[in-house]
Amino acid sequence: MQVLIDDKSIEVAAGESCTQVLSRAVSGKRLKNAVACFVDGQARDLAALVPDGARELALVPADSPAGLSIIRHSAAHIMAEAVKKLFPAAQVTIGPAIENGFYYDFALERPFTPEDLEAIEAEMHKSIAANVPFSCTYVPKEEARALFSGQGETYKLEIMDENIVGEEVSLYRQGDFTDLCRGPHVPTTGMVKAVKLLSVAGAYWRGDEKRPMLQRIYGAAFASEADLKAYLHHLEEAKKRDHRKLGTQLDMFSFSEEVGAGMPIWHPKGELVRTILEDFERREHLKRGYQLVRGPLILRRELWERSGHYDNYRENMYFTEIDEQAYGIKPMNCLSHMLIYKSRIRSYRDLPQRYFELGVVHRHEKSGVLHGLLRVRQFTQDDAHILCRPDQLLDEITGVIKFVQDVVALFGFDYEVELSTRPEKSIGSDEDWERATRALTEAMESLGLPYEINEGDGAFYGPKIDIKLKDALDRRWQCATVQCDFTLPERFDLVYTDADGERKRPVMLHRVILGAVERFLGVLLEHTAGALPTWLAPVQARILIVTDAQKEFAEAARDKLAEAGVRAELDDRNEKLGFKVREAQMEKIPYMLVAGDKEKELGGLNVRLRSGENLGVKSLDEVALLITADCQEPFKRGGMRYNFRSQ
Structure with missing residues (x-):
């Protein structure tokens, strides 16, 4: 019997091991560092006998995957x-x-x-x-x-x-x-x-x-x-970057056994960060033609049965009963959005319809997988559903991908892309799955986006593109996704009147940009080691007085910065300046503004960055411009704009 090793044909005698055969074609360090071998692509022990009918042998190096x-x-x-x-x-x-x-x-x-x-x-x-x-x-x-x-x-x-x-x-x-x-x-x-x-x-x-x-x-x-x-x-x-530790250190959120596992409690600074982030999302969605909507937290069980969630997803859902009627607490927002679409007759001229909701959802995660903000039972999704004509599908998918790319760049992440295909537990026809998969593939290829195939990991109603963020430690985090669905519009009898007067079926895209707000903030805290970008930091600047003699001046400075849109606070405690500076650095505050006698006399503040760099004394107008420019910088890189004065 002959086998190929490195394109060489090697004779194999009956009863020979893989090592014996490989040693006739490979020697030295390569052979010494091999931990196993591939026989026609299947990993086997080096001591295993070469099976009858084998065609090719290859080494498995120790440092290979x-x-x-x-x-x-x-x-x-x-x-x-x-x-x-x-x-x-x-x-x-x-x-x-x-x-x-x-x-x-x-x-x-x-x-x-x-x-x-x-x-x-x-x-x-x-x-x-x-x-x-x-x-x-x-x-x-x-x-x-x-x-x-x-x-x-x-x-x-x-x-x-x-x-x-x-x-x-x-x-x-x-x-x-x-x-x-x-x-x-x-x-x-x-x-x-x-x-x-x-x-x-x-x-x-x-x-x-x-x-x-x-x-x-x-x-x-x-x-x-x-x-x-x-x-x-x-x-x-x-x-060091564990977001649970940082959440306590920065006084942003906590968990309590009295409340229950997987239910985060947001403190004032954490809620402010969420509000800024959610405000940003609403504005960006409105700019891109989305409409803001909101659905109820619980819906009758019959709806979940019709959608297929009850058969395919109920182990992840919570249920309750009201007036002897069974209700499901929503794990996602798509049902309400379909009902909004169905509330009136739609023409082909009305499409696409893009509905966006920062929707609170609940999912029954097993206690063993709960992990801070990264895996919770209650969270808010930046969820949207796009209902469009089939001829609009490519543009809508590419629009979602570009939206994700803009936001990912804003936060300084790299990313990888996967196409997740039909799982074993699913609904819909083979034809619809094939159409949906082809649409997602064409969109990625039209953008020149490299991707891997993730077999069998799609949603139960359709395939999806998953965008995985790569953080500062080169870890991957699943956040954004876009899912193509021909099945639920069929189940809910969603239609539009086409140009020829015929009733046609729209296609639905399920998509998130950040994903779960909680999970994204957990990832962002670890990515930045708690040093959130200045535009998102709950406290952008802290004024530190040296003695009480500067208190009145510092209060006026704080108020002037606030008028300029800067989130500033005053530390007027009777503590040493060095202690106040170290504490502000621990709290990851971007700007520490020292007010001593010299600064008071000059009418300015000594600017120190959380990195330790000292920029010297600057006027209040200069400080405000410096912080505002810092906030705007990541948006300028992506060609985006944002009004910070409203915060």
Whole structure:
């Protein structure tokens, strides 16, 4: 049998392993750094036999995406082995590779402590230093059942019964530890060169709140110590930027167990930021031909049944009863917008209709996934629905994308684009899905926008373009989306009268620009490390007096800046100036304006920036112009305008 390796044809004898065959075509560092191989595109162990009929073999380098995934999954097995050595009563469940690392879930009555993680990691390094081989065997399912039953590993038995079809299973062994696994794995434990355990969290078995709570140990693993060190530094930076910590530090929002999980409480500064942001959104939408609308918070269940939400989305919804009628609390705003459209007869001349609502919605997120503002149960969407003729569809989709691009640039984000296609659980005809997908694709290609395909992750009623923001730490955040829907207009019998007098069906676009206001602000806080752009900062300037002798002058200065549209406040506490400056810097206030005897005499203020730069003494008019220009600068870059005096 002949196989291709690097475009070379290599003879394979019966019973040869992938390593044996690859070594005849590849040598040196490339072979040494390989952690597995691809056989006709499928990852396999290097020790696996080359199957009959194989056509092509390729190495999987350690630092490739596939190689890192294999290293991380192998690290999870090494961690499970260490846990079983130190805590024999622990039951093992699953341990997959994830982005940047791995985790493994364990059932153990006592909680793992930070000291336990240190001991587990030390045990892992012993296994790595021993360079023990990973070996794979295939055994009858009943033999594997007997093995895991004898070990008291009930979760493994459940996995075999519910997830594995067939009468044979694969087992991987390293040292004294055997796990149920499909593989592949690195050849030896010594190939896991850079690993670090990070944290412990609770996780329900199978993600089901009704199942047992397990303990999930997270770890990081990379191909080199340098990469691991860089990642750990990245994590430290992320901790400093954690929006939950910043929310407290900046006195913007809080959460309370008395209120309930996933329900943020907005403090005055946070609500002011929201108001400025929402005002900006209303103005930008009005400029782009949208109409402001508002729908009720709850709607009768029959509407959710007609739309398909009840069948396809009800696990994420809350329901209530009024006058013996069932109602659904809205998780999205599209139903009310369709009813607005349907409230009168529409002509082809009336289209497109663009309805915009800053709508408060509620979604039942499981408690385990709630995370500050990034995952909440109540939030406000900058939601809009565009109803248009099919011939207007391309222009409307490109208009939404350009709107997103303008706003993304305003906040200084880079972004990536995905096209999410039909999920398994969906409504509508194949023809409508094909038309909708083609429209989204044509719009992206007309703008020269590169994109990836995200198979099966569309909305249940239509495909979508997802725009993922890249923040200062190169993390991706899903915010903006545009979804193309031929199905709901059909279900709600939405029509318009065309030029020929015939009744036609409009197409509906569901779209958000920021997405959830809460989530976007959480992302923005982490992106900026709390130093919000000056136009959005709740306090743009703080006047700091040196002694009470400057208080009256400072009050007049504050009032004059306020008249110029600057959000300024006065710190007249009897504290040292250095303390006041440091406190203002901690609160990320863009401008610190010092008023001492010298400044009072000159009729100006000493301007310090939150970066630490000192601009010297400037007149009040100069200070106002400086701050106003700073606010306007990001808008000028994008050709946008905004009136700050109204804030």
